[in-house]
Amino acid sequence: MECRKCGACCIALSVSSLDKPAGIRCHHLTGDNRCSLWGKPERPEVCSAFRPEPSFCGSSFREALELMEALEGESRAADEERRPGKGVQPPEAGR
Numbered sequence: 001m002e003c004r005k006c007g008a009c010c011i012a013l014s015v016s017s018l019d020k021p022a023g024i025r026c027h028h029l030t031g032d033n034r035c036s037l038w039g040k041p042e043r044p045e046v047c048s049a050f051r052p053e054p055s056f057c058g059s060s061f062r063e064a065l066e067l068m069e070a071l072e073g074e075s076r077a078a079d080e081e082r083r084p085g086k087g088v089q090p091p092e093a094g095r
């Protein structure tokens, strides 16, 4: 699909190399929803590799935000599952 330059992906998704949390507008996103790092070596690889897809861009800015927020939630849940020590109970207090 053609990118409609709505900017939702640069808000909804986290970008770890920029310390950008999910749901926060990237500070490299310009007022007209362009990437100020476009074409520059410091642009994160994950951003350069990102391609618009109907399954997460939807048909509007609002729909894209909702779809990508859901994706971020799934990804956080998967990360939590893989976390070392998951399922290990902490020692009881006082023992």
Ligand code: SF4
Residues within 6 Å of the ligand: 002, 003, 004, 005, 006, 007, 008, 009, 010, 051, 052, 053, 056, 057, 064
């Ligand atoms: S959410 Fe999709 S359509 Fe909107 S700017 Fe990002 S890639 Fe383009």
Ligand code: SF4
Residues within 6 Å of the ligand: 009, 010, 015, 026, 027, 028, 029, 030, 034, 035, 036, 037, 038, 043, 044, 047
């Ligand atoms: S660096 Fe550019 S492409 Fe990546 S999230 Fe920020 S504005 Fe979007």
